[in-house]
Ligand SMILES: Nc1ncnc2c1ncn2[C@@H]1O[C@H](COP(=O)(O)OP(=O)(O)OP(=O)(O)O)[C@@H](O)[C@H]1O
């Protein structure tokens with residue numbers, strides 16, 4: 001068991017709780033930076049994929065996990081980021097400018113979209129954002145002169161100061177680019193959470209009334225959360241476009257929106273870790289499913305028969321499993337495990353039980 | 366000087382007149398209590414002042430200026446802080462984080478500076494933290510600092526809510542039933558705290574409370590309401606022995622005299 005002695009307020013304001021934790025993350029950073037030298041090209045590509053999911057996951061986590069606003073439309077903002085980035089590059093904007101601009105544009109679109117739906121809560125907000133996802137898909141088809149319609153677009157090569165980065169030609173470089181974006185988004189996210197605005201986000205999530213009574217402007221704070229969230233998601237969308245090489249309206253369909261939401265639920269709502277755990281699950285799920293499928297085919301001797309929809313099926317099963325047995329997601333499970341070992345042998349089974357100690361009888365509104 | 370003035374305020378919910386032509390003023394440095402049977406309109410008065418409800422007519426002035434044009438989130442900036450009758454804390458956050466949200470009205474940093482955690486943000490954080498630690502010391506919440514609200518007992522939550530309101534560094538504190546559901550000792554602590562808040566911190570207190578023992582020990586003046594109407598105003602003894610007040614409590618069959 002570890003006791004953390006704090007000698008100044010900075011101990012809480014700092015990025016890490018204690019030195020061993022900082023070393024831990026440093027080690028992790030070294031590992032991810034060294035990854036291209038440790039594994040083969042295929043795996044580097046997979047890792048890149050996971051990072052892209054993680055960026056989008058952080059975007060959605062900020063909105064849903066920390067601000068409490070469900071969104072079933074985040075694929076739309078990935079699309080905005082992707083198309084704007086590629087269209088800008090096609091018009092001669094250098095990549096290093098186009099990528100952040102794409103994020104900013106996606107963020108602004110997020111704010112504009114957020115304004116009319118700010119008053120909606122829970123399931124109604126989910127439905128409104130779902131509609132946004134569907135509409136965006138249609139819009140991409142209609143806006144053919146820019147988006148290429150159903151045919152879609154092909155991502156141009158990325159050029160940074162004469163250095164050409166290509167997902168297949170130079171997978172390690174593309175991995176590093178994605179890693180850099182991941183780290184920038186992560187740093188901003190982490191900083192925000194230890195600053196007043198991040199606390200205002202969680203305050204909104206837990207009680208709008210008392211957040212207001214503490215001086216938090218609900219509409220503006222929600223719009224900011226939407227903007228930041230959609231901005232990060234837009235960055236992920238742009239990277240996804242380059243990762244996929246070619247994309248059209250179906251790349252950013254409703255299924256992607258749903259997958260994003262499921263990812264953060266499985267990873268663990270309300271923590272940045274959750275976005276990364278979720279990204280790992282989503283990123284490696286296809287391989288896992290392939291394994292399971294081969295296993296099943298082996299046992300039942302199905303030969304080359306494919307089972308339609310098995311991917312969604314397994315995905316759904318995992319999700320239902322989490323909601324039933326571990327609503328706090330993988331991160332929640334990890335925290336419990338860690339506490340168990342830290343406190344061994346003093347861990348109590350009901351340590352993480354919530355105390356229901358009062359009734360909400362009087363609610364305003 | 367009167368810090369807070371309510372002038373002939375009326376609130377209607379459909380056909381129900383929850384607050385009926387109520388006027389009173391709270392002086393600077395005073396502890397002012399609102400009492401009355403259930404449904405008298407006490408919490409409604411609080412929700413009016415914190416701008417969650419709009420009056421049908423009447424005016425509310427804080428430091429001579431009408432606050433009716435303000436949104437609820439603009440009220441704390443004036444130095445008006447409140448607690449809720451049924452505790453509205455940020456359940457998934459720690460006590461420390463809850464109190465730090467109380468500092469929101471003192472936020473000066475911008476979105477961009479916070480994304481980079483600029484030096485200015487850090488120094489403001491230190492300042493917020495210092496104020497919050499003083500409140501934690503005052504209300505003896507040290508043991509709960511890093512505990513999540515969801516796991517705390519009712520009595521502690523009540524204190525955390527008071528702490529969060531104090532962390533805003535208010536001029537006036539609106540306490541909605543600060544002692545309801547508290548044990549005898551906890552109520553005794555609450556009495557001491559309210560006295561200190563008034564005397565040492567110089568904060569004006571407007572509170573709603575059913576526990577007449579607490580009301581009598583701390584308040585300078587008491588206003589009794591029933592069915593939205595003013596019944597009597599004056600010292601705790603005067604109000605308690607006022608025939609209209611006794612009548613109202615007996616009539617409601619409710620919580621007369623000294624219950625909690
Ligand atoms: N939002 C609302 N909509 C409709 N009626 C309301 C609303 N808020 C309060 N009321 C009604 O107004 C009246 C006064 O309510 P209020 O909550 O102010 O009472 P109170 O004096 O605080 O009582 P208690 O001691 O039970 O807290 C009650 O009849 C209540 O039902």
Ligand SMILES: [Mg+2]
Nearest residue numbers: 407408409450
């Ligand atoms: Mg009340």
